Amino acid sequence: MSKTMHFIYLCLFVIFFVGFGFVAMKQADLSKKYYSYLSTDEPTTNQPGTSNAQLETLNKKLTEQQQEISSLNDKITELTQSGLADLSDKYMPAPEFATKEPVFSIREESKQTFKVTGFTKPLADWQQRNELFFEYVLQKIIPFEYDRRTQSIAVLDVMENSVFYQMGLRKGDRILRVNGQPFIKGMDLRYKLIEPKNKKIQIMRDKQNILLDVAYQTTADNPA
Numbered sequence: 226m227s228k229t230m231h232f233i234y235l236c237l238f239v240i241f242f243v244g245f246g247f248v249a250m251k252q253a254d255l256s257k258k259y260y261s262y263l264s265t266d267e268p269t270t271n272q273p274g275t276s277n278a279q280l281e282t283l284n285k286k287l288t289e290q291q292q293e294i295s296s297l298n299d300k301i302t303e304l305t306q307s308g309l310a311d312l313s314d315k316y317m318p319a320p321e322f323a324t325k326e327p328v329f330s331i332r333e334e335s336k337q338t339f340k341v342t343g344f345t346k347p348l349a350d351w352q353q354r355n356e357l358f359f360e361y362v363l364q365k366i367i368p369f370e371y372d373r374r375t376q377s378i379a380v381l382d383v384m385e386n387s388v389f390y391q392m393g394l395r396k397g398d399r400i401l402r403v404n405g406q407p408f409i410k411g412m413d414l415r416y417k418l419i420e421p422k423n424k425k426i427q428i429m430r431d432k433q434n435i436l437l438d439v440a441y442q443t444t445a446d447n448p449a
């Protein structure tokens with residue numbers, strides 16, 4: 226877990242601890258006042274001569290105490306939510322669907338074969354920036370459907386400038402195989418596609434068989 230996440234969790238713990246600790250102290254103070262009131266020499270319902278006015282006064286005080294506690298709880302909730310929003314704005318980056326720097330480059334070797342070079346460092350950096358919501362980001366940038374009959378994947382869309390778009394995948398493609406292997410329903414294809422390992426991706430595009438030959442290196446200027 227990153228240092229940012231540790232800091233966020235620590236801040237959340239402090240907010241909840243301080244807030245609810247304050248409520249507990251206030252409730253204890255009100256309870257002390259209440260029992261102090263009951264222990265006075267004022268007549269109670271069990272004592273002769275208790276007037277309706279005295280009972281109404283007691284009920285009024287109890288109601289005021291309950292309202293005060295409820296108001297405190299509302300304020301703590303409001304402050305906590307406000308604190309969470311501030312933390313989110315300051316320390317939680319927004320999902321990054323399109324990458325800030327090139328992760329893949331493509332060179333066409335023939336009409337049906339594309340040489341794809343992946344750069345491991347920018348890929349790892351992009352994954353780290355999205356660690357809080359990585360599964361959501363992957364599903365958002367390349368929604369697809371599984372075809373049980375052919376054991377292939379129909380690409381419904383690909384977000385422009387995303388890692389999958391840079392890799393060479395396009396809306397309407399049908400991914401047939403990765404390294405010659407068919408797909409099993411429930412298989413985590415998105416992770417498999419961006420795993421930094423050399424791979425051959427066979428796709429069908431406009432009734433043409435296309436091969437994406439993916440090989441990785443550290444950076445664009447420093448081959449692994």
